[in-house]
Amino acid sequence: MSYNHCPLCANSLVVQPIGDKPRQCCSNCEFVNWNNPKPVTAVIVPMNSGIVLVKRKYEPFIGDWCLPGGFMEACETPIEGAIREVFEETGLNIEIDKLLEANSPGRNINVIILFYLSKEASGKPVAGDDASEVKCFQFNNLPINIAFDLHRKLINNYFAKIKLY
C-alpha cells in the first residue's frame, strides 16, 4: 500500500531509492514505507470425502467460492490464525495436519498465503459473518466459480493426490 502522508508524523513523503527500489520516505522523520506483504492463511478442510468451501460475501470475487482463511491477527501464530479463521467462517473446530505451501499470488496483490491441510473435520459447517454460505464439495461437484488462482491450484492438487491413493 502507499501512504498520502507519513503515518508516524503526518509530514509529506518523498519517493527515493533505498537499496534497489524506489520507496516512500518521510521528509521529516525516519519512516520508510517498506510495503512488505501481509500474511494470510487458507486451509483445505477435508470432510465427507470432499473439502469445505465458503462463498464470499465481500469483494473481491463476491459470490465466488474459496478456501476458508484470512488475514492473520497481531501476535498469533500462523496455525492459530488458520484455526481461528476457519472457525469464524465455517463454525468448524479444526486441527491442522501440515503446511502444504507458502506462496504469493503476484500481480501486485501484496500478500503471502500460507496454505494448510487440516485433519478430517466433523460437525455441521455454518456460515460465519464474512461468508454467505459454506458447503462441502466432492471433486465431481466442485463449483466452477472458485476465486483465486492459487486456491484453484491447491484444490486441484489435493484432489489429484487423493485419487492416487
Ligand SMILES: [Zn+2]
Ligand atoms: Zn514522518
